[in-house]
Amino acid sequence: MCDIAMESISNLLSKSPIIPACRSDKQLEDALCSEVNVIFLLESNISNFKEKIEAIKAVNKYAFVHFDLINGLSQDNSALEYLVDQCHPHGIITTRKNLIMTGKKLGLYTIQRMFLIDTTSITSAISMAKNTKPDAIEILPGIAPKVIRAIKNKIETPIITGGLITNSVEIVNALKAGAVGVSVSRQSLWSSVE
Template identity: 65%
Template sequence: MENIKQLVKNYPIIPACRTKEQFDDAVESQAKIIFILESDIYDFKDKINRVKDNGKYAFIHFDLIAGLAQDENALEYVKDMADPTGIITTRKNLIVKAKKLGMSTIQRMFLIDTTSIASAINMARQTKPDAIEIMPGIAPKVIKAIKSRIDTPIITGGLMTEEIEIKMALKAGAVAASLSKKKLWEFNCEED
């Protein structure tokens, strides 16, 4: 598989799906990567397989699979049952385990103050995920600050509702933006 940075090079929008409607639309979109944010023990396999069957890369938010423990055994189960491209998680131990299982990893980090920024940088240096997703995505200054201190590709998401916010995030150094708003999935960042 190509690395995350290569996958989003020509289309830096990642649909982030919570509802069935979002998921259905995302599978039909131009995006190469789809974030499955909500699933459960009954549907995660079908969702992952549908993404893969459509020639796209499935990243499942492991922490949000209802009905599964958020531990390493459950991670092995998901890998064995559906083999997603990768996982999204906030948990360091799951990043390490997923990498050992040959999965791509995205470490989601919530940034609320300067301490959380420093903690995010240290965590990324320790776990070496394939990418980090920083939230909220409306803080280009924070993207620049993190980008200047680590080489890990940055995906940004959360609270982004306008095209200008996507442009600012990409200009600040993010490689992609994960978005739940369908109207932004077809955004052409090369315009202007």
């Protein structure tokens, strides 16, 4: 089990709503030394995911792994059980409904990632969040405060946003629109936003 007691994702992000989204070893190394509370591990493979997750946990940060992007593992329930057995991350990020359900059964935080490209995808995202009941949804791209507000008005699920964010104004606008967190890859944006 996790070595940090579970609380709501909103609470995890209340003091530090910025989430480093790490694709490279250098990004992860920098995120481990940052003041953030949660780290998204976006890329890993079957030979290094355990080491990366353990490094995040070793500095008392919450480790969320984008399960769909672990090279060498299929995206099925058995592979998720294997991940949990090997290193038990605090949570997963996935686009797959079945993995949200399995992750919840395994005691993980679950974040359902959704790509919003038109009004139909927004309606679908709202419906999916109501059905799967993840701990949070992550909507991409993150530069549309109008969309964040529209979804927030229809569901109670906490919203994280990310993608295409290039400056602190976009982070502030996402948070003002109702997002509880913003995932960003740019290290220059990982410090607190006022």
